[in-house]
Amino acid sequence: MGTHFPMTRPINDTLLRALLRQPTDTTPVWIMRQAGRYLPEYNQTRARAGSFLALCRNPNLATEVTLQPLARFPLDAAILFSDILVLPDAMGLGLYFVEGEGPKFERPLREEWEIRDLSAPDPDNHLRYVLDAVAQIRRALDNQVPLIGFSGSPFTLACYMIEGEASRDFRWVKSMLYGRPDLLHRILEVNTQAVTRYLRAQIESGAQAIMLFDTWGGILSSPAYREFSLAYMQRVLQELPREWDGHIVPRIVFTKGGGLWLEAIADCGCDAVGVDWTVELDSAKQRIGHRVALQGNLDPGVLLSNPDTVVREVARTLAAFGPGHGHVFNLGHGITQWTPPENVAALVSAVHRESRRYHNPG
Ligand code: CP3
Numbered sequence: 001m002g003t004h005f006p007m008t009r010p011i012n013d014t015l016l017r018a019l020l021r022q023p024t025d026t027t028p029v030w031i032m033r034q035a036g037r038y039l040p041e042y043n044q045t046r047a048r049a050g051s052f053l054a055l056c057r058n059p060n061l062a063t064e065v066t067l068q069p070l071a072r073f074p075l076d077a078a079i080l081f082s083d084i085l086v087l088p089d090a091m092g093l094g095l096y097f098v099e100g101e102g103p104k105f106e107r108p109l110r111e112e113w114e115i116r117d118l119s120a121p122d123p124d125n126h127l128r129y130v131l132d133a134v135a136q137i138r139r140a141l142d143n144q145v146p147l148i149g150f151s152g153s154p155f156t157l158a159c160y161m162i163e164g165e166a167s168r169d170f171r172w173v174k175s176m177l178y179g180r181p182d183l184l185h186r187i188l189e190v191n192t193q194a195v196t197r198y199l200r201a202q203i204e205s206g207a208q209a210i211m212l213f214d215t216w217g218g219i220l221s222s223p224a225y226r227e228f229s230l231a232y233m234q235r236v237l238q239e240l241p242r243e244w245d246g247h248i249v250p251r252i253v254f255t256k257g258g259g260l261w262l263e264a265i266a267d268c269g270c271d272a273v274g275v276d277w278t279v280e281l282d283s284a285k286q287r288i289g290h291r292v293a294l295q296g297n298l299d300p301g302v303l304l305s306n307p308d309t310v311v312r313e314v315a316r317t318l319a320a321f322g323p324g325h326g327h328v329f330n331l332g333h334g335i336t337q338w339t340p341p342e343n344v345a346a347l348v349s350a351v352h353r354e355s356r357r358y359h360n361p362g
Pocket of ligand 1: 031032033034035036037046052079080081082083084085101102103150166213215334
């Protein structure tokens with residue numbers, strides 16, 4: 001068979017095993033935004049690239065920064081270095097970053113004709129640089145640890161596409177949701193097709209697990225969450241291949257602020273549910289741990305303290321999940337740029353050391 005990658009599992013496959021609730025000796029750990037501004041070597045590479053977007057668009061440099069946190073810490077996974085907003089950028093919205101203000105779009109969706117004109121991009125063409133980065137990162141990893149691919153959820157992408165930037169009140173999204181739900185559904189239809197094609201292309205290029213980031217699902221009412229966010233993530237997962245190259249491709253769904261809806265999320269076709277720090281892992285495990293794995297959930301703020309405190313909070317988080325498999329250690333949201341790297345070193349070694357006791361049989 002002329003497959004691109006050998007049908008081997010990574011040497012360290014604890015992440016893939018934990019996501020499928022299979023036995024492991026330790027709890028695997030990776031960190032949302034593990035490649036980023038808290039690392040001086042990241043800031044250097046970004047300066048060489050010229051900007052964050054130039055870094056995302058250069059597969060060599062994207063590979064370099066993807067590997068940087070793995071060179072420092074014995075993490076159990078790599079995550080593609082990119083951004084969720086490169087997908088709407090490929091849809092023609094014109095992504096740019098203003099220093100200190102975060103992402104913005106030149107052409108947010110405001111007019112009905114703009115929404116009617118929207119269409120899902122062909123990733124092989126418009127997102128070639130991401131797929132090239134995925135393939136190159138896989139080669140560079142040489143099966144040491146698995147590579148996670150990702151996308152924003154259809155709803156979270158729609159939030160940025162409609163608001164044109166990060167928002168506090170989501171004024172445009174909410175007025176469309178209640179005033180013209182047909183238009184929001186139209187955007188979500190297109191996004192669902194776009195996300196599905198994009199994730200499938202990442203899998204075909206070498207991503208071994210995938211994650212949906214639903215950063216803004218938590219701003220919705222319970223019925224609106226089901227209708228405008230969860231239903232579309234479920235459709236994405238239905239359409240994705242379950243296996244690639246002879247291996248299951250596990251799926252993680254993370255709705256920030258989704259603690260109220262864990263049962264519904266666990267039913268959407270995912271293998272693992274990401275939880276933020278407002279949820280207790282013992283109760284989350286009781287509610288959905290018999291069906292899916294859990295990923296999380298240390299408050300990123302803990303990493304602003306000191307190594308002793310980090311170790312204590314890691315031990316507390318592991319104890320909350322307790323004995324048994326199916327826990328992937330992570331933060332409850334992305335690491336902040338103010339994190340001292342030595343606190344990350346303390347976190348990773350504490351997870352590996354302190355988690356052994358929970359995996360011993362008997
Ligand atoms: O986890 C990783 O290491 C992979 C890389 C990754 C980035 N963004 C790199 C990045 C991932 C998975 C994302 C996802 C992402 N991007 C999300 C979903 C997860 C979340 O955090 O809720 C969202 C909402 C975005 C949109 C986005 N991109 C924002 C709001 C910002 C600004 C954040 C800030 O702190 O200023 C970005 C920029 C961004 N994406 C950076 C990085 C490393 C910092 C950019 C820089 O170097 O200047």
